[in-house]
Amino acid sequence: MAERILMKGNEAIAEAAIRAGCLHYFGYPITPQTEIAAYMAKKMPKIGGVFLQAESEIASINMVYGAAAAGMRVMTSSSSPGISLKSEGLSYIAGSDVPALVVNVQRGGPGLGGIQPSQSDYFQATKGGGHGDYRMIVLAPASVQEMASLTIKGFDLADKYCVTTMLLADGTIGQMMEPITFEDAEPTVYEKPWALTGTECKRPHNIVNSLYLKPDELEKKNFERFEKYAEIEKNEAMWEEYMMDDAEICVVAFGIASRIAKNAVAEARKEGIKVGLIRPITLWPFPTEVLKAAADKVKSFISVELSMGQMIEDVKLATECKRPVSLCNRTGGMIPTPEEVLSAIHKAEKGEF
Amino acid sequence: MEHKRLTLFAGHYGSGKTNIAVNYAMLLAEEGKKVCIADLDIVNPYFRTKDSEKELAERGISLISSHYANTNVDLPAIPAESYRLVQDKSIYGVVDIGGDDRGAYALGRFADAIKAEGNYRMAFVINRYRPLTSTVEDTVEIMKEIEEASGIKFTCIVNNSNIGPETTRETVIDSLEFAEKVSAAVGLPIWLNTAEKSIADGISGIPILPLTLQKKYFDLPD
Numbered sequence: 001m002a003e004r005i006l007m008k009g010n011e012a013i014a015e016a017a018i019r020a021g022c023l024h025y026f027g028y029p030i031t032p033q034t035e036i037a038a039y040m041a042k043k044m045p046k047i048g049g050v051f052l053q054a055e056s057e058i059a060s061i062n063m064v065y066g067a068a069a070a071g072m073r074v075m076t077s078s079s080s081p082g083i084s085l086k087s088e089g090l091s092y093i094a095g096s097d098v099p100a101l102v103v104n105v106q107r108g109g110p111g112l113g114g115i116q117p118s119q120s121d122y123f124q125a126t127k128g129g130g131h132g133d134y135r136m137i138v139l140a141p142a143s144v145q146e147m148a149s150l151t152i153k154g155f156d157l158a159d160k161y162c163v164t165t166m167l168l169a170d171g172t173i174g175q176m177m178e179p180i181t182f183e184d185a186e187p188t189v190y191e192k193p194w195a196l197t198g199t200e201c202k203r204p205h206n207i208v209n210s211l212y213l214k215p216d217e218l219e220k221k222n223f224e225r226f227e228k229y230a231e232i233e234k235n236e237a238m239w240e241e242y243m244m245d246d247a248e249i250c251v252v253a254f255g256i257a258s259r260i261a262k263n264a265v266a267e268a269r270k271e272g273i274k275v276g277l278i279r280p281i282t283l284w285p286f287p288t289e290v291l292k293a294a295a296d297k298v299k300s301f302i303s304v305e306l307s308m309g310q311m312i313e314d315v316k317l318a319t320e321c322k323r324p325v326s327l328c329n330r331t332g333g334m335i336p337t338p339e340e341v342l343s344a345i346h347k348a349e350k351g352e353f
Numbered sequence: 354m355e356h357k358r359l360t361l362f363a364g365h366y367g368s369g370k371t372n373i374a375v376n377y378a379m380l381l382a383e384e385g386k387k388v389c390i391a392d393l394d395i396v397n398p399y400f401r402t403k404d405s406e407k408e409l410a411e412r413g414i415s416l417i418s419s420h421y422a423n424t425n426v427d428l429p430a431i432p433a434e435s436y437r438l439v440q441d442k443s444i445y446g447v448v449d450i451g452g453d454d455r456g457a458y459a460l461g462r463f464a465d466a467i468k469a470e471g472n473y474r475m476a477f478v479i480n481r482y483r484p485l486t487s488t489v490e491d492t493v494e495i496m497k498e499i500e501e502a503s504g505i506k507f508t509c510i511v512n513n514s515n516i517g518p519e520t521t522r523e524t525v526i527d528s529l530e531f532a533e534k535v536s537a538a539v540g541l542p543i544w545l546n547t548a549e550k551s552i553a554d555g556i557s558g559i560p561i562l563p564l565t566l567q568k569k570y571f572d573l574p575d
Contacts, residue, residue, distance in 0.1 A: 006482045006516045008367055015484055031398060031427050035366075038453075042485060115398060115425050143575070175399050177367060179482075179516040259573040266574065333425070 366452025
């Protein structure tokens with residue numbers, strides 16, 4: 001087995017991106033994700049890559065757009081307020097069907113908010129953020145190891161479907177250190193015949209663009225794009241189940257909240273409470289089928305989130321409101337303790353919502 | 354163990370400087386010294402010396418820390434009291450210097466006074482299990498950058514090689530060869546070896562500083 005190394009979540013993203021063959025990083029510093037940029041600044045010049053600190057978030061996302069159009073594996077990273085600034089570019093990238101990886105290490109909001117962790121950009125990531133009919137694949141790492149593995153997976157998914165993958169992390173996982181392992185694997189290379197690489201007068205020129213002035217053409221393009229999204233929904237949902245076999249209460253949590261919830265579920269099991277956890281790893285596509293199936297078995301759901309309750313809406317949609325769904329949450333940079341989640345489980349057991 | 358009046362800990366961010374500085378200050382206090390610990394980290398708003406405020410106060414160790422530490426105001430600031438380190442020669446000062454070369458600029462303001470007094474130890478903290486200090490070459494590069502930014506040359510190395518909760522006695526022992534290679538490459542002695550106190554026994558050779566780690570809010574399962 002490859003050696004264990006001690007990494008911060010942010011560093012793991014950067015190292016994984018390099019190992020995935022990403023040689024182009026454009027960013028702008030913001031706490032709590034700046035270690036990604038710092039790591040890239042240190043490493044990229046040594047391996048013939050590009051690290052560029054742009055003059056703003058808006059500039060950096062448009063540099064990503066350009067490099068993606070040229071067929072490069074490319075990424076940017078930011079934290080909540082910075083992602084809002086990048087949203088216009090995200091929409092243009094989606095409208096041009098080019099692949100990119102965008103990292104959001106979330107902090108408390110809205111507005112300038114604060115620098116402590118949050119999951120309150122769930123709506124922004126999964127429902128749009130930018131304008132127009134589009135989707136991004138949204139991956140939610142729950143450990144430093146997954147910061148690495150989902151970064152690599154994120155590049156592959158982006159290239160496979162020509163979409164943006166957003167890695168939706170939070171300040172806790174970005175900042176905390178855990179031992180991880182990198183497997184020695186060559187990055188997967190995807191053919192990009194649409195890329196702007198220079199025709200050398202040997203082929204018709206390619207166009208990367210999101211402007212369609214004729215509405216029927218734009219509609220056709222959107223219909224085609226949503227066929228692609230339907231394929232993604234069919235094929236790419238990922239989740240983890242924990243102690244769900246005989247569960248009567250189902251906790252649903254992603255990212256750092258799922259790690260905390262796991263503590264609470266294990267503790268509740270010691271008390272004899274039949275409770276399990278479903279952890280969505282992809283937030284879009286949301287793992288609808290597994291939740292729908294769980295709704296036929298469990299009595300109630302608890303959505304644990306570092307927000308005012310955003311994923312809870314998708315839990316209700318997926319379960320078709322067949323069972324009550326309660327919310328256990330902290331927000332603004334606060335994190336629920338395992339004890340708080342445990343008391344939500346106690347309440348659910350008593351049928352209180 | 355012989356102590357200098359000022360002990361400065363610097364190194365790559367995440368190498369363990371804060372935990373070592375706090376433990377070393379406590380060691381000095383146990384030996385009856387009048388101790389002052391200063392947090393000169395202007396880079397990272399998280400994981401500060403101030404997290405150990407209560408434990409330090411209980412031992413009579415005074416803490417110099419940015420007024421913005423642990424306020425979530427992400428401002429690079431060092432307090433005026435930091436001058437006490439170089440002006441009050443009755444204290445033993447332990448200085449926790451922020452990550453990398455950018456953090457080390459904060460020390461530059463005091464460099465002339467520290468060197469003029471000449472009673473200091475500038476310790477380079479290394480962890481070979483961290484990605485940007487996993488080769489001798491990269492480690493030396495970071496060391497040189499810190500020296501350039503701070504205006505002070507390192508005088509010794511502290512081996513704090515660990516892989517977090519998975520660290521065993523063997524992890525530490527296996528890292529010594531790397532520490533020795535760094536030591537040979539830069540011509541500096543390894544002053545201390547560190548290990549969490551439950552595994553510190555039985556690691557021979559270089560003097561060991563057993564560490565009590567700063568507490569976490571709670572442990573996370575895998």
